Amino acid sequence: MTALDISKAYLHWGARRSGGKVYKSYSLARSFRQGGKVCKEIILKLGKLSDAQVNEWKLVLKTMKGEGSSLVPIDDLVTEANYAYLDVAVLLEIWQYWGLSQVFKESSQREVPLWAVVATLVINRCIDPSSKSQVSTWFQNTTLPQMLGIEASQMNTSRIFRELDVIDSLKSKISDYLYREVAKRDPPSMESVFYDLSSSIFSGTRCVLMDWGFCKEGFENHIVLALVVNKKGLPVYWEVLSGCTADVTTIELLERNLRDRFNSKTSTMVFDRGMVSDTNLSLLEQRQIKYISAMDRNQLVNNSDVDFTDFLAPTTDETVARLLASEKFNKLDATTYYHEVRLKDGGQRRYILCFNPQLCKDQRQAREAALIRFQNTVKAINKELLNAKNSRSEKSTQNKFDSEMSIEQKGFLKVRLKKKKLNSENEKGQTVVVYTYQGVVEIDQDKFQRASLLDGFWTAVTNHIEKNTEGNFKIPAEDVVGPYKEKVIIESAFRDIKSFLEISPIHVWTIEHVKAHYTICVLGYLLDRTLTLRLHENSGGCSSDIVTHVRLYKELAKCLLNRTSVTGMKIETIGTTRSTKIQQDLLERIGLKHLLKRDIINKYFSGAAVV
Numbered sequence: 001m002t003a004l005d006i007s008k009a010y011l012h013w014g015a016r017r018s019g020g021k022v023y024k025s026y027s028l029a030r031s032f033r034q035g036g037k038v039c040k041e042i043i044l045k046l047g048k049l050s051d052a053q054v055n056e057w058k059l060v061l062k063t064m065k066g067e068g069s070s071l072v073p074i075d076d077l078v079t080e081a082n083y084a085y086l087d088v089a090v091l092l093e094i095w096q097y098w099g100l101s102q103v104f105k106e107s108s109q110r111e112v113p114l115w116a117v118v119a120t121l122v123i124n125r126c127i128d129p130s131s132k133s134q135v136s137t138w139f140q141n142t143t144l145p146q147m148l149g150i151e152a153s154q155m156n157t158s159r160i161f162r163e164l165d166v167i168d169s170l171k172s173k174i175s176d177y178l179y180r181e182v183a184k185r186d187p188p189s190m191e192s193v194f195y196d197l198s199s200s201i202f203s204g205t206r207c208v209l210m211d212w213g214f215c216k217e218g219f220e221n222h223i224v225l226a227l228v229v230n231k232k233g234l235p236v237y238w239e240v241l242s243g244c245t246a247d248v249t250t251i252e253l254l255e256r257n258l259r260d261r262f263n264s265k266t267s268t269m270v271f272d273r274g275m276v277s278d279t280n281l282s283l284l285e286q287r288q289i290k291y292i293s294a295m296d297r298n299q300l301v302n303n304s305d306v307d308f309t310d311f312l313a314p315t316t317d318e319t320v321a322r323l324l325a326s327e328k329f330n331k332l333d334a335t336t337y338y339h340e341v342r343l344k345d346g347g348q349r350r351y352i353l354c355f356n357p358q359l360c361k362d363q364r365q366a367r368e369a370a371l372i373r374f375q376n377t378v379k380a381i382n383k384e385l386l387n388a389k390n391s392r393s394e395k396s397t398q399n400k401f402d403s404e405m406s407i408e409q410k411g412f413l414k415v416r417l418k419k420k421k422l423n424s425e426n427e428k429g430q431t432v433v434v435y436t437y438q439g440v441v442e443i444d445q446d447k448f449q450r451a452s453l454l455d456g457f458w459t460a461v462t463n464h465i466e467k468n469t470e471g472n473f474k475i476p477a478e479d480v481v482g483p484y485k486e487k488v489i490i491e492s493a494f495r496d497i498k499s500f501l502e503i504s505p506i507h508v509w510t511i512e513h514v515k516a517h518y519t520i521c522v523l524g525y526l527l528d529r530t531l532t533l534r535l536h537e538n539s540g541g542c543s544s545d546i547v548t549h550v551r552l553y554k555e556l557a558k559c560l561l562n563r564t565s566v567t568g569m570k571i572e573t574i575g576t577t578r579s580t581k582i583q584q585d586l587l588e589r590i591g592l593k594h595l596l597k598r599d600i601i602n603k604y605f606s607g608a609a610v611v
Contacts, residue, residue: 009043011057023048026057084127084142085576086559086583089595090552091123092147094527103177104170112155116148117163118520120155125524127553133157143561146604167516174519178526179236189230192292192483195254195271197226197241225518226254231486233529235522240515251280255287268292268464270483276461281349285463292462292484295351305342306353308453319456320357329355332478336485340477341459352460352477360456367452370406371413371443377404378415378439388436389424397437412447415439460484531590538589543582552586559583561601576601 012029015022028044049057095101104115123144124135136155139145145152183190228237239253251271269284273294284291306328320337323329329337335358341351381400385392394417401415417437424434464475528549535547546552558580564573579596587593594600 009061011054011061012040012042026054028061080563080565082560082562084557085561086579086595087127087553087556088123088142088144089147090531090556090587090590090592091126091527092119092144093592093595094530095119095122097530098178098181098526100523103174106166112150112159114163114166116150117155117160118167118523119148120144121160121520122523122527125520126527126549127557135160143604161513164513164516167519168512171515171519174523175237178234182230182234182236186230186232189232189234190236190267192231192268192270192486193228193236194230194486195226195228195269195275197224223514227522228254231483232533235526235529238518238522240518251275252283255283255289268462268483270486281461281463285348290462290464292460292464292480294484295459295461306339308457317357319355319360323355330477332481335359336481338477338481340473348463348465350462350465350473350477350480352462352480354458354460354481355456356458357456359458363455364452367408367455370409374404374409374413375441378441382438385436385438386420386422388422388434389426391435392437394419394437397439401439408451412444412451414442414444416442534590535586540585540589543585543589546582546586552590555580555582555586559596574601 009028009030011026013024013026015024017023026046026049027042028046029040029042032039032041046057101113101115101119104113104118106114120139121135124130124138128138130138136157139155140152145155224241226239226241227235229235237254241253268290270292273296276293276295281291281293323337324331329339332338332354335356337355337357339353341353378401381404385397398415398417401417402410405413405415416439418440420436420438422434422436423431426432460480462475462480464473464480466474468474531549531552532547535549535552540546543555546555558577560577562575562577564575576596584593584596587595
């Protein structure tokens, strides 16, 4: 096909009616002035075109306009490559929103700035978690090289591993910055900070932080992450600890590391009951750090002004009715009733007894289900015992049944053995007498009912004991119970970090690299959580059902940057995949709608035409 100069061409169409239908015919035309009038010249007739073909021609004309441009067959337009754009660009914007680059500024000159390496690792962790050795390949398939202003080949594996040592050395500086920045931007969100620990499975055997033992995943090699988040779930402090670190031993470490930045006048530390000990609570009291936690409910049974036998009822509804009738409990919300306990032995700490109806139902149903499972286990063992080829020992048989009971079940269950005589055939085919046993489950109904005595109850403990002039606590009971119930915030943080950000398996093994890996994961969670909060703050329109960063990234990932060339010609264009209404709505909700504007893309890809 002979090339035609169409530097000023546009798509023209005309219509004719036939048989009640309208037919459009397209052509390429150019405008020119003659005798002071605007004239039109048809330079190429195209005939009937489908909607798709019309769009393709518009794209070609828009792309080809310019001095020396020529018309080429559509088949000569070739998409050379696609690069991840919109999801990557959003995360880089949030990185910049938090000003994280300034934390990693260094005095020494680097071919690739440290902040660019860290930003790459954090963004990768958010949208496509890879081992450190695979990040460089992922990096080359994104628009990050252009947006960070570095060559794709410069983000190599050796550079990434080399910078991990530096990242770990800056951990205190990073956490100090986040703590101050969050407190400065949103002081109310620091009124309560939530502290907890979680384990992560470790791959390999060489890291001295790793320890083999029991964790939530079972008996595994693992490492412990200690994390502090604010009321909105934003991370402000973290520590990486050896595996099998007991929860109760970490409060002193936390208090020591947060001593200089924790504002005891405005902030309250909230932590789980696993960290409660008299030593830990006394330490926080000595440091004048306010805390809210929970304690083993059994500790209050014999030391409070509540007679728990009043609430032994066959149904949860009856328990609730008795709570209200007692006039001791107040209703906080649909899920919580509370009572300020007057301890018989006095004391400076406050204890607030709480009852959750749904928790009560769940615990009783779980107990019933566990009982059924145990009874089925006994049936299975009995069936096995009936097939005994040799006589069974009474002691070992009893132990076999007892080992299947939980600690709680041993309080109200007993398996009584009945001796049974069997005729069995030995290996020689001879009939022999074998003595075995059958287990009979016996339930102490009174003890079984008393096992449910404290179902649904839990106890908050705090050192907010200051009173006003009227003799009432300055911090009412409902303001103590509320923050502890909100500790689900940190549990959610661990779920995100461990599942979506994929802390484990961990593919590095030196102490510095392992700790740097966790720092990268925590920073990734900071970006995730920031976007999730924005989605919740702005419900939007057609994207209102998208409220998590997981679904946000999935939707934005469809908008790529495409590099297109013309076969046989030195013409190349860069443009994004056409954005959808959902993507546009999502960007509006998170305050980043400018990322689809042409000038933003031109900013990063000024060397090529952009469509």
